[in-house]
Amino acid sequence: MPMKTRDDVRNVAIVAHVDHGKTTLVDKMLWQTGAFSDRQTVETTGERVMDSGDLEREKGITILAKNTAISYDGPAADGHPVTINIIDTPGHADFGGEVERGLSMVDGVVLLVDASEGPLPQTRFVLRKALAAKMPVILCINKVDRPDSRIEEVEEETYELFMDLLDDADGHADQLDFPVVYASARAGIASLTRPGNGEMPEGSDLEPLFATILKTIPAPSYDDEAPLQAHVTNLDSSNFLGRLALLRVRNGVIRKGQQAMWCRHDGTQQRVKITELLMTEGLERQSAEEAGPGDIIAVAGIPEITIGETLADPENPIALPLITVDEPAISMTIGTNTSPLVGKVRGSKVTARMVKDRLDRELIGNVSLRVLATERPDAWEVQGRGELALAILVEQMRREGYELTVGKPQVVTREVDGKLQEPVERLTIDTPEEYLGAITQILASRKGRMEQMTNHGTGWIRMEFKVPSRGLIGFRTEFLTETRGTGIANHVFDGYEPWFGQIITRTSGSLVSDRSGAVTSFAMVNLQERGTLFVDPTTEVYEGMIIGENSRSDDMDVNITKEKKLSNVRASSADNFEKIFPPRKLSLEQSLEFCREDECVEVTPESVRIRKLILDQNERGRALSRARR
Incomplete structure (x- = not known):
């Protein structure tokens, strides 16, 4: 049976390293598509509206994956409005479970890379996940207006990262043929034409990014004759409705008030009633009567439902695979x-x-x-x-x-073939040249192994190390002290290796x-x-x-x-x-x-x-x- 598609929906995740501008970009996408009322301004809603938690605002990082939906009716829509569901994912590898859940809800990703810093360890982490899921990728080089931007070099570094990860992630060769968008998320401008280093992209809005999303990210596909299947990808709660299960509808139609079969982790099944069905519009959830394939929804009425479980047709229940992290x-x-x-x-x-x-x-x-x-x-x-x-x-x-x-x-x-193994991190350090000796000495005592060193010719160097995770416990404070607070260190899990010793x-x-x-x-x-x-x-x-x-x-x-x-x-x-x-x-x-x-x-x-x-x-x-x- 040929698969059908829903051309009025796109599901996309925005993934990047910490502080490369994901949440700021989503903010501007919401403003430019009219997600806020005329009475709302940046002053009343605040910047980074997607970072709703106190800790997220204090630390300036995204901790929980969140979704929003925008209704796009610009030139690329050809008069047919398209709902773009956007998942804003964390950039920090410690919250990798959130990234994996976010990717299970979408059909493609926008990879955001800082025009000065280039690909960093968490960029590698999130890109590997996207390539392994065989998803199309849009490269968005952000902050092109930074005085220290190096746009062409960063584009080349990202292409090399794709090449490096493609075999490792068992991806498709056509994933290398990715479009590139140049943006300044803070200004809310994007362009398909590469600007000069430190210059603002040509144009006045994010229209080129929206057009690229509609062209590159496939519409959700589904089997028209398949029974209902909806995957639980996240949980939330409401003071009035209790626990909410966030789902991506894969096949079939789910309606408010209907009976559904709840397929649990342990293989058991139970009939439940969908007491409330909600769909996201902007940052608000609105009550809806039904949802179809590709929609991202929230349902109430199942107090003990958990992530990875399935809501299926009560007469023909077919469970979806569990989410693994x-x-x-x-x-x-x-x-x-x-x-x-x-x-x-x-x-x-x-x-x-x-x-x-x-x-x-x-x-x-x-x-x-x-x-x-x-x-x-x-x-x-x-x-x-x-x-x-x-x-x-x-x-x-x-x-x-x-x-x-x-x-x-x-x-x-863990033990492999009778030998004790421990987790290893890939550590990237950007620091002024004068601290090279001190940092090398610190990491040598922590069993670090330098793999690469690049001199950008600006008085700063970038070093890549492989270090046992144990060696990075307590490293940050010593590192900031030695570099007088000027150094930048980022690391990401890179597998297991034999025990390094004391x-x-x-x-x-x-x-x-x-x-x-x-x-x-x-x-x-x-x-x-x-x-x-x-x-x-x-x-x-x-x-x-x-x-x-x-x-x-x-x-x-x-x-x-x-x-x-x-x-x-x-x-x-x-x-x-x-x-x-x-x-x-x-x-x-x-x-x-x-x-x-x-x-x-x-x-x-x-x-x-x-x-x-x-x-x-x-x-x-x-x-x-x-x-x-």
């Missing part, structure tokens, strides 16, 4: 807060049952996460793609009122409080010569809490609560004041990078503290003696 590479232990300060300040969710329920809820919508039991009933091993993905989860839980103990990130190893990622020790109490200025003045302090005066501390970084390699137990002895004799130096250096404040990510194997991070809604796993000083000493025997 790459295995996790990094893990850390998340458990209840066991410090003496638990529940003292604002933390309302402190029990093991509450923490486990929250982790189970996260599993429902996060396909790249794993939660495993440990020997302790109040702690679980959580596995994910990378440090950032796990740190985002902990930060979200902290903001929801949970108190947690979080262990140092570890790598997820890696020492932190040469300094910790300053550990030997008692409970409040930090005093007098004690800080005496201790600040020993290292860098993390706490302010009057901060409450407890025995085993880490209050600073020792300048030497070993740990030191110190009294940070010591007070100055008072007497009735006036000292001749009474008018001399000691200066207290400002303490170093660590974020959650920096705290996770800093802690060693015998340390963990205490996370509460109000603060983030680093502590020893064994708080008691004597017990800690005995445990260390046993480990050395």
Whole structure:
């Protein structure tokens, strides 16, 4: 039976490396197709409207894949309006599960590449996924108006990346014949003519991009005689409707109020009723009566449905393949807060049952996460793609009122042919030439292997390394310190290799409080010569809490609560004041990078503290003696 197509629909994902302009481009596409009312302006809606989460706006990255729909009726539509469903995907490889889900909803991709930075590790990651899915690709070189843009070189580098990945991803040779669009997403202008470096594209809008999408991205195809099949690709919730399942309709028609067969992960089937059917218009979901092949919809009425399952015809149910994602590479232990300060300040969710329920809820919508039991009933091993993905989860839980103990990130190893293997990352570094020696030395100590070095002739160099994932735990802070904040580092998972051996990622020790109490200025003045302090005066501390970084390699137990002895004799130096250096404040990510194997991070809604796993000083000493025997 020949397949039919729906020419009034296009489904496209916008994929790119972090900060290459995906979300800004989607913003401009929405504005230019009239998705906002006359009363809405950039000032009232804000820029990057697709980044709706607080953490997304704070960090300037996309964490969750989101979809929007625009109605295009410009010149390329020939008088027949076309609905373009756009999936805005994360650029960070730690959120690769979101990218894979986004690609399962579409028929082609727009690959965005910065006109100055060129293809970076996450560009390689998202492009490999698109080529493996045999999807047509539109290359959009963005930010062509940057003063340091190098458009022709970036175009050539991207073509070489296509060549490099095509065999690896088992793609089609015709995927190399991709159209190129030159754009300035911030200005909302695109062109098919290559501008000069640093120049704005010719034209006044994004019309060339819309025309290229309609020409290159195939319309959804379907079998006119096949029964209903709709794939669950994401989940959402509504205060009024409960859980919403986001689906791509593959075949057939789905109607509001109808009966459908719910095909679950475990192979069982259950009849359910579609109580509500919603379709996206701009950024809003509107109630609809029915949806056909190629439509991306949300349905309500199935409280326990999860990602990868199928809604099918009740009389002839045929399940679609489950969505598979790459295995996790990094893990850390998340458990209840066991410090003496638990529940003292604002933390309302402190029990093991509450923490486990929250982790189970996260599993429902996060396909790249794993939660495993440990020997302790109040702690679980959580596995994910990378440090950032796990740190985002902990930060979200902290903001929801949970108190947690979080262990140092570890790598997820596996055994192949009797040999231990560990995950390896492909690391790309852009830095001024003067820091070449320092960076090479840092990565050599972390078992990094340089694969390529390019000098752009502008005083900056680009280096590519292969580094075990373990070697990148704690790397970012040291890297930014060595390059005075000027270096740019990006990395992406690049497979497994045999165990690299011992890696020492932190040469300094910790300053550990030997008692409970409040930090005093007098004690800080005496201790600040020993290292860098993390706490302010009057901060409450407890025995085993880490209050600073020792300048030497070993740990030191110190009294940070010591007070100055008072007497009735006036000292001749009474008018001399000691200066207290400002303490170093660590974020959650920096705290996770800093802690060693015998340390963990205490996370509460109000603060983030680093502590020893064994708080008691004597017990800690005995445990260390046993480990050395």
